Amino acid sequence: MTTHEYTAGATPPLGAPRVRTEPAAVPAQAPAAAATKPGRDRYLDLLRSIALVRVVVYHLFGWAWLSILFPSMGVMFALAGSLMARSLSRPAWSVIRGRVRRLLPPLWAFSAVVLALMFAGGWNPAHDPDTGGGVWGVADVLNYIVPVGAPPYPAHAGSESGLLESSWAEQGAGPLWYLRAYLWFVVASPLLLWAFRRVPWATLLAPLALTAVIGTGLVTIPGETGNAVTDFAVYGGCWVLGFAHHEGMLVKVPRYLAISGSALVMAFALWWASGHLGSEGWDLNDIPLADALWSFGFVVILLQYSPSWKELPGRLARWDKLVTLSNNRAVTIYLWHNMVIMATVPILDRMYGLPFMDSDRAAAALDATYTLWTFVLVWPLIGLAILAFGWIEDIAAKRGPRLWPNGAKPKGGAPRGSHRAGTEAPSGDGHRV
Structure with missing residues (x-):
């Protein structure tokens, strides 16, 4: 397994999205530092939606330059950090408990499907040398229930000629790195916020200093412990930038200084x-x-120009329902997008058996446009995943379940999925996006 955008590794191109990426994203009530009234900040909602789309596209095509164009993971961690800072006006334990409660049920639904497929394929964690086997191999499976560590999976499952190719388990479990990092950031946030309010600059820059030590090979921490510490260091600066945004620290820095420094x-x-x-x-x-x-500087610029929209302006308004839907279902989209990408392959392969595909010319045309058709197909499949599993996010948030919470108003009633109904869960760019 590679280390990032899923850990820090790039996702493989079509048909083999790499594990541990870019995105996900977490539907949440977006914090608004400059807002004088409670409610969602549609600018931050828009950023979260862009980050999610970028994660999916990155894992679909594997384009390395997307990590420069829009560092989704850094953006999502910053948005989650800002929301966490706002929530910590309440008792810390209740906030942590609420975040964990919103996170785990969607994870359990995902884990139930993935583990069932792994076990059906003959995987036994007690006998898997890649997981250490024995009691520890079995105990690692608990990370599918509470993601405090790396979840195990078989190095090879399925077959190249079957419905599931041999690396599907690695790719399917890839997004869980983000949930692990998010969970540890949530647990550490009361202490981080306490430190930030006393020594803001030291707390803000400490993760970058830690990255300079462990992310350059100066100090090496082996195994998944090293991956987890590296994740915390790489995205810790963005998480604390979310604190700075909520606390109003960023607006106190002259814009010319913030932008030039970020550049x-x-x-x-x-x-x-x-x-x-x-x-x-x-x-x-x-x-x-x-x-x-790069993520740190990029996030500083985005938050410096944060307009705190109450409504999406101008032509952006046409995307309002999709932005609302993606924010309300960010955890579902993030968890399932890699599985959905893999599902496009056997579906499209069936097209070669259609009656009008019996000529070499038709098959060649499908070969040439295969990636395009995958891009087209992945979005309705994500929609099906939202319908099948998204309502679990509502149950986790102690809300009535909704199939399609895009903010549309039913005939003669209140909005089905209002802008205020965001889920306070992690946002996800898969390790990475």
Whole structure:
């Protein structure tokens, strides 16, 4: 398994989305530092939706440059950090308990499907040498229930000629890195916010300093422990930037200074990346220090220009329902998008058996447009996943279940999925996006 955008690794191209990426994203009531009235900040909702789409596209095509164009994971962690800071006006334990409660039921539904497929394929964690086997191999399965560590999976499952190709388990479990990181950030947030309010600059820059130590090979922490610490360091700066946004610290910094400073940090990130390119080239998910610095500078610029919209303006208004839907179902989209991408392959392969596909010319045309058809098909399949599993997010939030909460108003009634009904769960760019 690679380390990032899923950990820091790029997702493989079509048919083999790499594990641990870009996105997900977490539907949540978006925090608004500058707002004077409670409610959602549609600018932040829009950012979360863009991050989710970018995660899906990244895992679909594997384009390394997407990690530069829009660092989804950094954006989502910053949005979640801002929301967490706002929520911590309440007792810390109740906030942590609420976040965990909203996160786990959607995870359990996902885990039930994935584990059932793994066990049906003959996988036995007690006898799997890749997981250590024995009692510890079985105990690791508990990470599918509470993601405090890395969930195990068979290195090879299915078959290249079957409905599920051999790396499906790795790809399916990939998004769970984000839930693990989110959970640890939530647990650490009361202490981080306490430190931020006393020594803001030290708390803000400490994760970048930690990344410079463990993300450059100066200090090496082996195994999944090293991956978890690296995740925490790389995205910790963005999480604390969310605190700074909510606390109003960013608006106190002159814009010219924030933008010019961010540009220098991002330039250094690209310079560092140029000398440490991995197998995926310019995929910053494989280069921890570059990823941390680029995401940090990018998020500073986005939050400096945060307009705190109550409604999406102008032409953006046409996307209002989709933005609302994606925010209300961010956990579902993030958890299931890799499985959905893999599902497009056997569906499209069936097209070769259609009567009008018996000529070489028709088959060649499908070969040439296969990736395009995958892109077209993945979105209605994500819609089906939302219908099948999205309502679990409502149950987890102690709300009545809704099939399609896009904010549309039923005839003669209140909105079915109002803008205020966001789920306070993790946002997800899969390790990565």
